[in-house]
Amino acid sequence: MGDLFSLFINSVFIGNILLAYFLGMCSFIAVSKNIETALGLGFAVIFVLTITSPVNWLIFHGLLAPGALSWAGFPGIDLSFLKYITFIAVIAALVQAVEMIIDKYSPLLYASLGVFLPLIAVNCAILGTSLFMVERNYTFMESIVFGAGSGTGWMLAIVSMAAIRKKIAYADVPKGLEGFGITMIVAGLMAMTFMMFSGITL
Amino acid sequence: MLNETSRYKEILVKGIWSENPVAYQVLGICSALAVTVKLSTAIVMSLALTLVTAFSSMIISSMRKKIPSNIRIIAELAIIASLVIVTDEILKAFFYDISKQLSIFVGLIITNCIVLGRAEAFALANNPVDSFIDGIANGLGYSLVLIAVAFLRELLGTGQCLGFMVIPDFIYDSGYQNMGLMVLAPGAFFIIGLLVWLKNSLAGISHEKR
Numbered sequence: 001m002g003d004l005f006s007l008f009i010n011s012v013f014i015g016n017i018l019l020a021y022f023l024g025m026c027s028f029i030a031v032s033k034n035i036e037t038a039l040g041l042g043f044a045v046i047f048v049l050t051i052t053s054p055v056n057w058l059i060f061h062g063l064l065a066p067g068a069l070s071w072a073g074f075p076g077i078d079l080s081f082l083k084y085i086t087f088i089a090v091i092a093a094l095v096q097a098v099e100m101i102i103d104k105y106s107p108l109l110y111a112s113l114g115v116f117l118p119l120i121a122v123n124c125a126i127l128g129t130s131l132f133m134v135e136r137n138y139t140f141m142e143s144i145v146f147g148a149g150s151g152t153g154w155m156l157a158i159v160s161m162a163a164i165r166k167k168i169a170y171a172d173v174p175k176g177l178e179g180f181g182i183t184m185i186v187a188g189l190m191a192m193t194f195m196m197f198s199g200i201t202l
Numbered sequence: 203m204l205n206e207t208s209r210y211k212e213i214l215v216k217g218i219w220s221e222n223p224v225a226y227q228v229l230g231i232c233s234a235l236a237v238t239v240k241l242s243t244a245i246v247m248s249l250a251l252t253l254v255t256a257f258s259s260m261i262i263s264s265m266r267k268k269i270p271s272n273i274r275i276i277a278e279l280a281i282i283a284s285l286v287i288v289t290d291e292i293l294k295a296f297f298y299d300i301s302k303q304l305s306i307f308v309g310l311i312i313t314n315c316i317v318l319g320r321a322e323a324f325a326l327a328n329n330p331v332d333s334f335i336d337g338i339a340n341g342l343g344y345s346l347v348l349i350a351v352a353f354l355r356e357l358l359g360t361g362q363c364l365g366f367m368v369i370p371d372f373i374y375d376s377g378y379q380n381m382g383l384m385v386l387a388p389g390a391f392f393i394i395g396l397l398v399w400l401k402n403s404l405a406g407i408s409h410e411k412r
Contacts, residue, residue, distance in 0.1 A: 022236045023236075025235070083309075084286055084287055084309050088279050089280075127310060131306035131310070132306060175402075180398050181398040184392070185391065187395075188391030191391055195386065
């Protein structure tokens, strides 16, 4: 239990998927102009990540890993090279499902997320989490916690960025640095504050 | 013939400089930053991405009349993912060390917005040859940023260039120190922010809306 908790804290703060591994930057820059939208997308990402990570774990360890097909009589088969295409298909299907659910129950959120929801499918953070989960040999429970932790870390980063950008709108930013440039500098400062957590050992 | 060449040139210039995917359209910076600690990984990553973008654009463009528009994203992703698998296997076979360092980031080319973005914005409306050139151009535009960032990070962070010491010892003796910050994540953010500033100032006008 303690291990899972420290994995969660680790994936939220120290190994923040956005600020330490740069995953999910595209939507981070595009959607962080407004706090409500950022919050909505953040929750969508947590939700999708918490599902896709364990589902992909099951698929990888049940079908693709070397020797995983021994129950079907093929112990020598290694399909792990298929992981990219399988993971992206699972993610795309799940995102489609989430989109339909949000459309049905929260049209307001659906309208404000607009074009960005399909973008979750190609959000590097989602695929990256699944690939990290395979690379780091997490167990099934760990894959759930890691998915949820990465999502929470991503949401934390995008919501704070949206809040900062709201303030920046009133600031006098040098010409040419407005918009994308200053966002990157602020992200750098945020990454520095998040690195402060790496001194904490759990 | 002259007309053709100038059109290709225009596509190239657009992709590499005037509409540079990373600096101008803010696409594909996800992986652009994570692999830039060392120049060698950045170069391999750029090559991989340029080839994947070019070939995926070409294939998607040649199939654009066959793909029904409501399932086009899935179809595009399948094509891109297959190309990435091929790239990954080639890297594992010939550049094993670098493929270990790139770890998951080769796989993340699938979700790199440049590849899908070019497929959506260009390949679906243009012929295969134009799309191929557009893919190369955007790949090179991305490579330009990636290699610039990697060069600065490696130089300032470790004093090396492609693994060789380039900052002479007497500079260290006179008190120069490597900037540890550059090797860490924040360094990449700062450099890309400053590069965008430079590019916008060179163009004379800021394209970004506030």
